[in-house]
Amino acid sequence: MAFELPALPYAKDALEPHITANTLDFHHGKHHNTYVVNLNNLTKDSPMAGQSLEEIIKATAGDASKAGVFNNAAQVWNHTFYWNCMKPGGGGAPTGDLADKINAAFGSYEKFCEEFKNACVTQFGSGWGWLVAEGGALKITKTANADTPLAHGQTALLTCDVWEHAYYLDFQNRRPDYVQAFLDNLVNWDFVAQNLASA
Ligand code: MN3
Secondary structure (H helix, E strand, O other), X not given: OOOOOOOOOOOOOOOOOOOOHHHHHHHHHHHHHHHHHHHHXXXXXXXXXXXXXXXXXXXXXXXXXXXXXXXXXXHHHHHHHHHHOEOOOOOOOXXXXXXXXXXXXXXXXXXXXXXXXXXXXXXXXXXXXXXXXXXXXXXXXXXXXXXXXXXXXXXXXXXXXXXHHHOHHHXXXXXXXXXXXXXXXXXXXXXXXXXXXXX
């Protein structure tokens, strides 16, 4: 069974005006799809073709001879995760148990935003900003290129794609404005809470 490009969890124009249909056309339809095509080409006729993305990512992490498989598998996983981290009318402070955990870990929602935005903005070049759970604690991290918390024994809770292809058509070079729009208008806290519950 070949890997497949999952459908977006909302209409292509649902995140406008923050992330436009034009961006999602390229980002989901071209970039994400290319990682799926590459992964299928790299794993066909190998035992990995029958494995899950998670299994492939864990088995190839840190193995330089498998960097191509790792990069494409991780990018397929990261992008699917990222689409689910957003929803129309999302963003702003979370509520309930998740709000309590964010406040306990970072002091306040505002402090969380400051740290998350800082991680996203200071990731040099391409990569991802993350909220993760590790050993029962919430942490903000950043990864370069395709790297992913799965490869580091962490549970991903929330991510923001900070590759230029994620924001250049809508925000040009203004990565801080894109991350702010993500936090204020797009974060799907229900998805984050689900991830935390299964961490
Ligand atoms: Mn991307």
